[in-house]
Amino acid sequence: MMYPQHSLGIDIGGTFTDFALWLADERRFVTMKVPTTRARPAAGVISGLERLATEHNVQPSDIGYFVHGTTIALNTLIERDGARLGMLVTRGFRDLLVIQRLRMPTPYHWRTGRPEPLLPRRHVFEITERLGPDGEIETDFVDADVDVAIDAARAAGLDGLVVCFMHAYRNPVHEQRARDWIGAKAPDLFVCCSHEIWPRMREYERALISIMNAYVMPKVDGYLGDLQTRLESVGLDATPFITQSAGGIVTAASARRFPVETLLSGPAAGVMGAVEAARLVGVGDFVTLDIGGTSADVAFVDGGVPRISQSEHVADFPLLMPVIGVSSIGAGGGSIITVDEMGVMRVGPTSVGADPGPVCYGKGGTVPAVTDAFLVGGFLNPRTFAGGRLDISVDAARRALVSLSGRLGRDEAGTVEAVIQVAVSSIYAELSNLAAKQGVSVRDYALLPFGGAGPLLAAPVAEELGIRRIIVPANPGTLCSLGALLSDVSKPFVRSIVLPLAEARGVLADALRDLRDRATTWLASESPGLAGHRFDVAADMRYIGQSYEIDVAVEPDWLTSGDLASISAAFHQRHRAMFAHADAAAPVEIVDLRLTIAGATEKPFAGGGSKIEAKAAARDTTRPLVVGGRFVPVPVLSRQAMAIGTSIAGPAIVEQDDTTIYVAPGWNALAHESGTLIMERPAQ
Template identity: 80%
Template sequence: MGPVAARGGCVRRADRPYSLRHPGRRPVVRTVQPWECRVTSPQHSLGIDIGGTFTDLSLWRADEERFITLKVPTTRAQPALGVIAGLERLESEHGIRPADIGYFVHGTTIALNTLIERDGARLGLLVTRGFRDLLVIQRLRMPTPYNWRTGRPTPLLPRRHVFEVTGRLGPEGTEEIDLIEADVDAAVDAARAAGLDGLVVCLMHAYRNPVHEQRVRDRVRERAPDLFVCCSHEIWPRMREYERALISIMNAYVMPKIDSYLGDLETRLAGMGLPARPFITQSTGGIVTAASARRNPVETLLSGPAAGVMGAIHAASLVGVSDFITLDIGGTSADVAFVDGGAPRISQSEHVADFPLLMPVVGVSSIGAGGGSVITVDEMGVMRVGPVSVGADPGPVCYGRGGTRPAVTDAFLVGGFLNPDSFAGGHLQLSVEAAREALKPLAERLKRSEAETVEAVIQVAASSIYAELSNLAAKQGVSVADYAMLPFGGAGPLLAAPVADELGITRILVPGAPGTLCSLGALLSDVSKPFVRSIVLPLSEAAGLLAEAFHELSGQARLWLASEAPELSAQRFEVAADMRYLGQSYEIDVAVEPRWLEEADLAAIAGAFHRRHRAMFAHADEAAPVEVVDLRLTIVGTTEKPAARAVAVRAGEALRPSGSRQVVVAGRFEEVPVYLRRAISADSSFVGPAIVEQDDTTIYVAPGWTVGSHASGTLIMERTR
């Protein structure tokens, strides 16, 4: 056997190309391309986000100091085709050759879709003897306490593929029972007989001491080098064996798809002459190399939504706004996130495909319908929007691709909000008549006119977002009226004003390219990665261990960044602790200053916890003992950010609409002025109702709203009634 590369959760032979076995397919072998890593000062920089309906591109053209944005349809079966189509359009329409692109960042939903569609690797799980039913028992609480018929999610692998291994470590990491390697051998034999692709190892208390997991990994590699192995202590070494096992299983489950896709993408990009080494966005809002993403793909599960939030933070910072709610409405869903003080809220309690994800991610919640959400009327005559989506293929009826079910986009088109000739930059012609015919049965069932039916669709979509967003705000102890709203995605600016009216929000910020903000966010993100160390001690006893953990994690982080992006000299640490009152079962996230750890300032750490607890739950007990569960450190390597030119001021030149059309306003058609976004200067202003058209989206200015333009190109909508 040759030397072994053991970085990340899955191991492979270091002296041969990366290989993963696919269910029912021959092994896929990829050789990493010898690309140059350029993170700063490239000629042109490209950010890409693959959504369920469209693939978005944001290119920074360095020679002209401006952004170019494109939208191309997503091919679900082969997502790389959308990327290639976008690159071809950049060359044919703008003269940007792939060879001119020196920096390439890419966000993808492939890992997330693999989980949702249950189309991942066939896996086995090795657990400590006595814990075979770990995935079946899960957590004893019901997912929905008030629903007696609710069930727990079906595990990603069946019980017959869970294998017990004798051996036990205590909660402090000391060995209580020696590992029996014969059990490992039996598990390997059973896995090979079942035709499994890989094995996941999650043993008790491995977060404290990985020695047993390491021995299992080495034994599997020795007995079955064709099986890949993921160990829980190498993915996210935290207490709680069920959640730790889930993270490791999800990582291994999506790995073949991610490896195959990224390998295919790298080969295609190299064939087109693109010299940049691809970077991939993460769920934390940062980026890593494609090689890192292939090792730990679980970190990319929510990369697209996270990149959108990072793009929104950049856009809001240009106008001096730091507290706002993002509203990302794409083809399939409406996602929201709270931003406080210019930083996203980091969550460790998100659910992905019904499973808890106990890793830090940008807190994005899916709460409503998207442009492709299907409109139905039930047997009681009640209209519903979503959750089923028509996707990009066949798409809404108005796409003319064989779709038969009316979607929200069809209603927007019939209502006059969309221009059928300029949708997606004019690259997709929409059929008003087809959309009208699709909506007609709904109008008949509702006994309403066409305009009233369109108004009902808007009200139902806005009301569902209002209800869910209000609940989210209540859980976080905030009032939505204290925030501005920043909409993006293809449909976000269309629904922003109706949603804001429902919520009592009085200010809306519409960035320059809202339809492609996720790809812009990817382009503007920094290289980063989180690291964790379990503590599980009362704060009064944890001073030494906290200092030791901080130095250990910071050392690991510096080594990682040096190998990931050695040319980045500007870096910083973001440190947080998961803390709780002694005896509580769940902890809260508390930001910690590094000097508190180095100086053993336990009073400062405790004070930060009490303040955070009071902010979240409106009370704190400063006399109660506090426990530290984990210490987390994120290293951030700062990338160079492009700075676009300010929007020009056209003094003395009045803004004139490009035309007008019939648009549904308050349940009836009304002649409404239409403005072109590119014609709006920094000193322009106008009032609603109005429509603003641009290549990547359409903005609806509702009655009672005024619009002004900022020098950054952001439109600022303010409610006047």
């Protein structure tokens, strides 16, 4: 796949839409932000294209490669304004969505409740049919039951039907029959079958993924259809690609059919951009810290490979599909600051959102947010915020903090310091817990911050965690859009096994062959002409009798040669790393085999610059900054004017169009030849 023309990556956030344009003739990046139009996201994309034409003389027709990250699916789930659905289930399983998993989501919170299903029980229709656990037909399919469901769905004004039958992951024959019957009798109802979305055992999770896919489908389909029409109208003929939750990209046509795969596309693209930024400075093990307007997202990367998770939750629902393991904390720039009746400060998880936004935006907001505290504390420059395209008021932010200062009994500087400490504590708690679950020590990792506020809080967070190295990318505020450009065309495929490992030798070889055939066929139709592809293989395994399984990377050769000993050893090693114990003598069960195909796209050159002699950083100016609970004059530098090899000793502020970097006391920063800023703190 060759792209002689310019390449454009876009990521739509709640407040800003980020653009990363690779100028092929000049071999450099242009990045920018435009305000997000929440009601019409595609309008923000077109607005950005117009700016590119006006300010950089790049016409839409000059763009030969277009990648786009979207939050449409995620927002639809969170806001619960998706399609009106019904579901067909095996007779006797009508309460599947109500029972869920019985256990309490939060065991130590006695008043916690299970999430409200996305469709009510009255819209769940029982169908006479039954397959056994091996896929054999135990009860024949009754077509008349589907007719009853169709009549009820039409009477209720539903948009579509989800089909999830027992053991359909083993044999899809009954789901296919239901789909064909509905298509013939009720073409006005769209259909999603569980075996087409993610064919794994566990009926509740499989049903939930299928429901989520159908629930967001009309919104995503409508948005992407509108986007493609608008792009064509302005002369952009490139095939739009969409970023996926697992870190790859697919065509817009695929995303419209399987929109559930785009739920975490923005955070996943950011992690892929972070992988490239770390590679440029030779760092493989790091933790990402993406702080935007609503939340702080964190993820672990080992050896340059993001950790994949199948236990994430989206809008309170478990997501069984593999995604880049990103955990969110309600500690973003728009997070609301409150002080309760006991004088205890809280930051988030509620956010002021993009409209009205923090008080300093001047859009009618009255509740103080973290961005207001950053501005009052001197961390933000009102003249250069968001590239100077958004006017923000220090006086308005200062007035918003007055009531907080009174309730805390602190002065202005002390209040700002308290906000930072509470936000850092929230991130510290989440990262510490996440590291414990992963069976790693966070001190062994570097920290890679991005997003609008990530580089501001990176040093305080790193100090709390005992991290001594911070990698700040060249364009942290638009890293998600850059990550989209650096992603491969990719898709995971799964095959349920559910056998003791000792009995699975031949089954595993056959399953791998089947998955490879399906994956290569898909890639050939999805994006022909790629330079090459690779396979990543993993298995979900457990000790026989366990109620949960863990993800274990396996080598394809182990499967084709029947090397069960190596597979078993990999499982025991992974189990010991996660839970600090393993029993090599205990029998092991393999539940699923998963293969991900990645077709290599041509990557834009992500480094830049030539080596020049290192020199001390020239101080552009100084301004008062809250350091240790009081205002201290610190130097302020422009990152764009920093020469390679520039060295900075904290405390200092480094400004650029898309973010601000805080070099805390005790930290030293060095401008790397790749454009990355490396911050280090000597061991205590």
